[in-house]
Amino acid sequence: MSTDTVRHCPALFLTAPASHQGKTTLTAGLARYHRAQGRRVRVFKTGPDYLDPYILEQASDHPVHSLDLWMTGEDDCRRRLYAAAADADLILIEGSMGLFDGTPSSADLAATLGVPLLAVIDATGMAQTFAAVAHGLTSFRPGLAFHGVLANRVASARHAEMLLQALPPELRCVGTVLRDEAMALPERHLGLVQAQEVDDLEARLQQAAAQIAGTALVELPPAVALRPTFAAAVPPLLAGTTIAIARDKAFSFIYPANIELLAALGATLAFFSPLADEALPPADAVYLPGGYPELHLATLAASQRTAAGLRQHVAAGKPLYAECGGMLYLLDALTDKAGASGAMLGLLPGHATLGRRLAGLGLQSVTLGGGELRGHTFHYTSLATPLTPATHAVRNSSPLPGEALYCHGSIVASYLHLYFSSNPVATARLFTGKATP
Structure with a gap:
């Protein structure tokens, strides 16, 4: 493929109303599910992070790079997505914190890159209010493209029914994921425990993938058009070092x-x-x-x-x-x-x-x-x-x-x-x- 060709690749940006909603677990589960189907999956992490990428790397079997409009720069973000699209069947981006948190935010990055959003919402302790949270996330900033919402940590089939009762018809729910300690990822003071320290990480990833299998996320999201961005040559300033x-x-x-x-x-x-x-x-x-x-x-x-x-x-x-x-x-x-x-x-x-x-x-x-x-x-x-x-x-x-x-x-x-x-x-x-x- 020539360097000036627009590349198209299915892509999805997983976000949430806050931290600790289960974004990393579900992004990893989604990556592992599609990888198990024989697809090539590339995953990226929004903002500065070292811990989540190790989990996502094991799930996708590929290094996970950071995307941030300020720290890494827009051109760097576009170059990395464009390069990934050369051989990927699916690109996933995990957001950081809540959708609108930080400067720049996950919303800023998704809007800049044109990648549709999936809102992951921890439904613990709520019923019809789920619809209000989903509506707020998807309508707060006009112009953002949403693939849908997902209810996470659902207690039962009856709980899932209550969550969806008040959801507006134009708001798509791609599925509900049951609360499941078998796929939860352990944490410590700086965030998730490092992937290399979680002895049963493979089992947790497979359980997360099994949960994904019960949702509409088994289908690939729409393809996103990614355009090439010029990169200046890096001078060999450390040759011989x-x-x-x-x-x-x-x-x-x-x-x-x-x-x-x-x-x-x-x-x-x-x-x-x-x-x-x-x-x-x-x-x-x-x-x-x-x-x-x-x-x-x-x-x-x-x-x-x-x-x-x-x-x-x-x-x-x-x-x-x-x-x-x-x-x-x-x-x-x-x-x-x-x-x-x-x-x-x-x-x-x-x-x-x-x-x-x-x-x-x-x-x-x-x-x-x-x-x-x-x-x-x-x-x-x-x-x-x-x-x-x-x-x-x-x-x-x-x-x-x-x-x-x-x-x-x-x-x-x-x-x-x-x-x-x-x-x-x-x-x-x-x-x-x-x-x-």
């Missing part, structure tokens, strides 16, 4: 797009596991992504071979970029919510404590030597450090200062999770020791 990247259950918050961008920049990537106490691969730079170091304090404190390699790397003046959980690993100590503390690497002076309330949330950007990089922050820990921040991030929807960014020797660290493709040149500077604010 080897980057060692931590990757295991403690350091798993990595956008697939970030890995792809580093490779496109010409870098050679080598992965290692601090939890397994693996030796640091020979590398010119290190990337410590976010994750859950607070859940593995004793193991990380005992990982002396990894620690020695990272300390030698920094002592040699080689670049090390760390974000959120990766930054916590660099500190003197980290305390979990039970009050237990573990000694960390001692490469960045300070101590962080896991709290019970959010300490940082939202889309932010930071300007470095190569320009602006966009990303987000989402954490429950609070950091106490004697270091003076080199700069602060800027919030996308508030004049208040964003997260601090620290430059300490060859280390650049922050709570920010950056989306590298938002600025390839600035990204390259992070791994060549030139990321000066």
Whole structure:
């Protein structure tokens, strides 16, 4: 197919009136159902997220990329959908939070991309009010295209009947899904438990797919026209550079797009596991992504071979970029919510404590030597450090200062999770020791 050809692919955007309505479970179930029918399914996640995509990846058997009009940019969103349409039989997009929440919102993205919406509504504790919620979602913003609504966590056949009694005839209900703990996905303080930690995830996905089989979602949604978007060539600014990247259950918050961008920049990537106490691969730079170091304090404190390699790397003046959980690993100590503390690497002076309330949330950007990089922050820990921040991030929807960014020797660290493709040149500077604010 030529690069200037419009591609058509069935597509559906799953949304809800709020978080915790069951969007991820049903998106995963829908992906698994159609995959079981022999269809090629590509799934995307709206906004910054690392946990839901792992579930959706296992359901669809394909990496799940983020779509966000501000963080990743409209062109990036269009390019990824267009590329997916080259071989997909179905494209699914899972929204974030409620349909109209955030700036930009899921509604903004769906309207921009022209993808029809499916409203997933948790029907727990309601009857005819279901129709009012459905009507409000579908009529609040004129011009949005809706494929229909779905009642989730329905108690019984009689409950389903009551839910649909007041639904206007022009509002299509594609089905009702029974409350079913066998397909529910476990959660913890940052969201869903990671896919690699849910031992019976396959069984849960199959149960969700079985629920989908009883709805009208067994039929493919209408095809959406997707047009090509020009992409500038990525310069090989990291050619000849080897980057060692931590990757295991403690350091798993990595956008697939970030890995792809580093490779496109010409870098050679080598992965290692601090939890397994693996030796640091020979590398010119290190990337410590976010994750859950607070859940593995004793193991990380005992990982002396990894620690020695990272300390030698920094002592040699080689670049090390760390974000959120990766930054916590660099500190003197980290305390979990039970009050237990573990000694960390001692490469960045300070101590962080896991709290019970959010300490940082939202889309932010930071300007470095190569320009602006966009990303987000989402954490429950609070950091106490004697270091003076080199700069602060800027919030996308508030004049208040964003997260601090620290430059300490060859280390650049922050709570920010950056989306590298938002600025390839600035990204390259992070791994060549030139990321000066």
